[in-house]
Amino acid sequence: MDRAARALARTVLADVARRRSAGGAPPRVRFAGSLASDGLSGTGRVRPARRSRAVGRAAQGVRVVLLVGPGNNGGDTLFAGAHLATAGARVTAFLVAGTVHGPGLAALEAAGAEVIARSELRVPAVVEHVSAADVVLDGLVGIGARGALRPPSGGIVRALVEARAAAEVAGSPWPWVVAVDTPSGIGVDDGSVPGPVLAADRTVTFGAYKPGLLLPPAAHLAGAVEVADVGLRREHGPQVAGTLRLQDGEVSAVLRAPGVRDHKYTRGVVGVVAGTDKYPGAGVLATAGAVRAGAGMVRALGPAGVTDRILDRHPEVVTAGGRVQSWVLGPGIPSDGSDAGQDRRVYGALAAVTGVLDAEVTGGVVPAVIDAGAMAMLEHRLPEIAVLTPHAGELADLMRGLGHEVGRADIEAEPVRWARAAQRATGATVLLKGAVTVVVGSGVTFTQADAPAWLATAGAGDVLSGILGALLAARAGDVLADPALTSRIAAAAAVLHGRAATLASAGGPTTASAVADAVPRVMAGLLAG
Ligand SMILES: NC(=O)C1=CN([C@@H]2O[C@H](COP(=O)(O)OP(=O)(O)OC[C@H]3O[C@@H](n4cnc5c(N)ncnc54)[C@H](O)[C@@H]3O)[C@@H](O)[C@H]2O)[C@@H](O)CC1
Numbered sequence: 001m002d003r004a005a006r007a008l009a010r011t012v013l014a015d016v017a018r019r020r021s022a023g024g025a026p027p028r029v030r031f032a033g034s035l036a037s038d039g040l041s042g043t044g045r046v047r048p049a050r051r052s053r054a055v056g057r058a059a060q061g062v063r064v065v066l067l068v069g070p071g072n073n074g075g076d077t078l079f080a081g082a083h084l085a086t087a088g089a090r091v092t093a094f095l096v097a098g099t100v101h102g103p104g105l106a107a108l109e110a111a112g113a114e115v116i117a118r119s120e121l122r123v124p125a126v127v128e129h130v131s132a133a134d135v136v137l138d139g140l141v142g143i144g145a146r147g148a149l150r151p152p153s154g155g156i157v158r159a160l161v162e163a164r165a166a167a168e169v170a171g172s173p174w175p176w177v178v179a180v181d182t183p184s185g186i187g188v189d190d191g192s193v194p195g196p197v198l199a200a201d202r203t204v205t206f207g208a209y210k211p212g213l214l215l216p217p218a219a220h221l222a223g224a225v226e227v228a229d230v231g232l233r234r235e236h237g238p239q240v241a242g243t244l245r246l247q248d249g250e251v252s253a254v255l256r257a258p259g260v261r262d263h264k265y266t267r268g269v270v271g272v273v274a275g276t277d278k279y280p281g282a283g284v285l286a287t288a289g290a291v292r293a294g295a296g297m298v299r300a301l302g303p304a305g306v307t308d309r310i311l312d313r314h315p316e317v318v319t320a321g322g323r324v325q326s327w328v329l330g331p332g333i334p335s336d337g338s339d340a341g342q343d344r345r346v347y348g349a350l351a352a353v354t355g356v357l358d359a360e361v362t363g364g365v366v367p368a369v370i371d372a373g374a375m376a377m378l379e380h381r382l383p384e385i386a387v388l389t390p391h392a393g394e395l396a397d398l399m400r401g402l403g404h405e406v407g408r409a410d411i412e413a414e415p416v417r418w419a420r421a422a423q424r425a426t427g428a429t430v431l432l433k434g435a436v437t438v439v440v441g442s443g444v445t446f447t448q449a450d451a452p453a454w455l456a457t458a459g460a461g462d463v464l465s466g467i468l469g470a471l472l473a474a475r476a477g478d479v480l481a482d483p484a485l486t487s488r489i490a491a492a493a494a495v496l497h498g499r500a501a502t503l504a505s506a507g508g509p510t511t512a513s514a515v516a517d518a519v520p521r522v523m524a525g526l527l528a529g
């Protein structure tokens with residue numbers, strides 16, 4: 001517990017220092033609209049807890065509120081609060097239980113913090129203190145949580161969630177919220193959100209990732225997750241219950257940098273069937289994603305109204321048919337059959353992907369990205385080397401087509417469950433787009449939370465499909481030999497896309513084109529290690 005509390009205090013102090021040096025302002029959140037609103041590239045660094053470093057007086061003048069529950073989670077919070085008080089912070093602890101961790105409470109009191117006992121606890125006073133604080137530590141409950149938060153924790157958190165929303169509307173600052181081990185009240189094992197939860201900007205979790213920190217919808221409430229090594233066990237990257245999150249080294253291992261013997265065909269040719277006269281931009285953006293993610297060549301197929309625009313932006317693109325190592329099918333093609341030519345091209349390519357036509361005719365089986373309108377054209381079970389890339393609404397449409405009574409809200413409430421159901425029903429790898437992107441292959445689930453909320457912009461999904469097409473083409477031989485690689489490549493594409501959006505956004509609005517343009521810099525950074 002001592003190591004956990006020290007690690008927690010150290011991270012709080014680092015966040016405070018970083019936010020102070022960034023703006024000269026106190027460490028309060030301005031509503032930047034991003035999950036990782038400190039601009040940190042977020043999730044998933046394992047930081048060893050070093051015992052030796054003293055915390056000094058680094059927290060001088062920082063107002064800290066502790067929300068302290070009855071168990072060891074509250075104990076960690078009390079000890080961390082003692083360290084922060086010793087470092088100069090003005091700490092107020094609200095105890096939500098009659099009995100809390102005794103040694104932790106003694107340490108906090110010895111450090112000179114203010115303690116509000118359960119018997120004196122009033123919800124409006126908690127809200128008032130939190131609203132005026134710089135940092136809040138949410139230590140109500142951790143891995144011992146069962147179900148929705150019970151009173152009084154539930155009432156306090158509900159009031160704080162409302163106060164935060166009001167502050168957001170009013171443009172008032174809100175404290176930096178640090179969840180201790182987990183945001184209190186999430187479904188630690190399944191990522192559910194059974195009741196009110198205070199959204200964290202940062203979660204410091206102890207020893208290893210908990211599933212709820214990776215699985216949406218709870219993952220949306222965890223902010224930037226840091227795993228503190230408290231000597232329990234050492235994890236190589238987050239890995240819990242068949243759920244993975246790729247780390248930088250794992251993403252760069254998926255990428256393939258060209259060698260001296262490579263030429264455009266060995267680097268991978270991507271065939272893009274995207275865009276119609278009505279929606280030509282999707283063709284341009286899907287192509288941009290493939291070009292920027294390092295395709296040896298891109299063949300863009302479609303009506304002249306689409307291909308002319310593509311050539312204007314990307315003169316390196318070829319608009320004639322021929323062999324490809326991967327397909328990108330469907331962005332900007334509506335499912336209403338209004339462009340017979342594009343539909344015919346998609347059906348032809350799908351025949352190559354599923355292998356229903358002779359390889360002599362199709363040129364052989366290749367991996368594919370199946371997006372938007374192409375998802376409505378599936379007639380056969382798909383191989384794992386085909387990646388469906390729906391957002392929640394499209395996945396609901398797909399599952400309804402397969403006989404499930406399900407709507408968009410159901411998918412958003414249980415994205416992993418439905419992505420897995422779609423994977424089983426279609427045979428394809430499924431990449432479900434969202435603030436946390438879920439990728440499901442056979443027996444494996446990746447969840448990636450690398451993107452700022454600014455990425456929710458028109459055309460962003462088209463760029464992702466192009467990026468994924470390029471990565472699949474570059475590794476087409478490996479994917480055909482080992483189809484299980486597909487989901488890992490799809491997760492890596494989501495990371496590239498999210499990181500490119502972070503770079504392009506720099507904390508403000510961005511466009512799908514700018515995201516595509518940022519991809520080479522992200523790839524270069526990852527390949528440089
Ligand atoms: N497991 C370990 O080896 C370590 C655990 N540590 C800390 O210990 C925590 C786990 O401690 P505990 O097992 O004491 O459990 P917690 O402190 O997470 O919660 C248990 C308490 O919360 C109450 N509770 C459960 N569900 C609730 C709900 N829905 N609403 C309100 N109250 C609820 C229970 O009645 C119980 O009193 C971790 O989250 C972490 O913070 C760390 O000190 C590091 C080492």
Ligand SMILES: [K+]
Pocket residue numbers: 073138139140141142179180181182183184
């Ligand atoms: K907690």
